[in-house]
Amino acid sequence: xxxxxxxxxxxxxxxxxxxxxxxxxxxxxxxxxxxxxxxxxxxxxxxxxxxxxxxxxxxxxxxxxxxxxxxxxxxxxxxxxxxxxxxxxxxxxxxxxxxxxxxxxxxxxxxxxxxxxxxxxxxx
Amino acid sequence: xxxxxxxxxxxxxxxxxxxxxxxxxxxxxxxxxxxxxxxxxxxxxxxxxxxxxxxxxxxxxxxxxxxxxxxxxxxxxxxxxxxxxxxxxxxxxxxxxxxxxxxxxxxxxxxxxxxxxxxxxxxxxxxxxxxxxxxxxxxxxxxxxxxxxxxxxxxxx
Numbered sequence: 001x002x003x004x005x006x007x008x009x010x011x012x013x014x015x016x017x018x019x020x021x022x023x024x025x026x027x028x029x030x031x032x033x034x035x036x037x038x039x040x041x042x043x044x045x046x047x048x049x050x051x052x053x054x055x056x057x058x059x060x061x062x063x064x065x066x067x068x069x070x071x072x073x074x075x076x077x078x079x080x081x082x083x084x085x086x087x088x089x090x091x092x093x094x095x096x097x098x099x100x101x102x103x104x105x106x107x108x109x110x111x112x113x114x115x116x117x118x119x120x121x122x123x124x
Numbered sequence: 125x126x127x128x129x130x131x132x133x134x135x136x137x138x139x140x141x142x143x144x145x146x147x148x149x150x151x152x153x154x155x156x157x158x159x160x161x162x163x164x165x166x167x168x169x170x171x172x173x174x175x176x177x178x179x180x181x182x183x184x185x186x187x188x189x190x191x192x193x194x195x196x197x198x199x200x201x202x203x204x205x206x207x208x209x210x211x212x213x214x215x216x217x218x219x220x221x222x223x224x225x226x227x228x229x230x231x232x233x234x235x236x237x238x239x240x241x242x243x244x245x246x247x248x249x250x251x252x253x254x255x256x257x258x259x260x261x262x263x264x265x266x267x268x269x270x271x272x273x274x275x276x277x278x279x280x281x
Contacts, residue, residue, distance in 0.1 A: 010210070011213070015144070015197060104144075105143040105222060106144075107144075110143070
């Protein structure tokens with residue numbers, strides 16, 4: 001499985017990569033924001049997207065909307081990571097077609113569960 | 125200091141260590157600090173504003189900070205460098221985010237700033253309140269029977 005991790009903070013990308021490694025997912029691509037992620041998706045086949053919420057240039061929600069509006073990538077399971085466990089944020093992501101979300105802090109098991117649910121939602 | 129201001133920080137620290145690091149922490153006796161300085165050698169600082177205002181700091185000795193870096197990121201480092209500093213900044217961010225969630229349950233809404241990290245012992249800090257600083261010392265094991273401490277200091281009004 002190839003995963004695209006999108007976060008403007010390099011340390012958070014490393015943390016997510018480390019958590020993915022603990023559930024045996026080691027093929028990971030990185031992007032600094034939604035705009036950069038769309039460029040990556042233009043040249044790479046990806047099986048899963050894990051994206052932060054607050055990022056410069058293109059936020060997570062803008063990136064989500066761009067993905068779900070593009071026939072070529074809308075079937076890629078999309079998980080939103082947020083530190084803000086606020087219902088408004090989550091509701092907006094659900095309305096915009098997010099396949100699952102996970103609130104920091106999370107365990108490897110919780111991420112595995114979120115991945116499985118996101119994959120099931122898009123029928124993968 | 126009202127206990128309702130202490131519990132969210134305790135719950136946040138315990139929960140973040142358990143979930144993100146797979147480590148159980150034990151709280152030692154809280155103390156009121158007489159100085160307004162950093163408690164360890166690598167310190168993440170976060171200001172909180174909203175229904176209340178205050179500052180929290182998350183501070184480790186060098187060895188504790190290196191262990192946190194290794195556990196969180198999966199890489200080894202033998203010295204405090206910018207990667208280790210960033211990791212302490214992120215753990216500060218996550219603990220304060222979790223604490224805000226706990227405060228929200230008690231009807232207190234807070235917003236956080238971007239965390240800042242400073243390296244050095246007994247560095248003077250501005251806690252933006254005039255109230256005393258409460259220090260919560262959390263002990264955790266770094267293997268081979270060695271214990272380290274994370275100091276969660278806060279002043280809140």
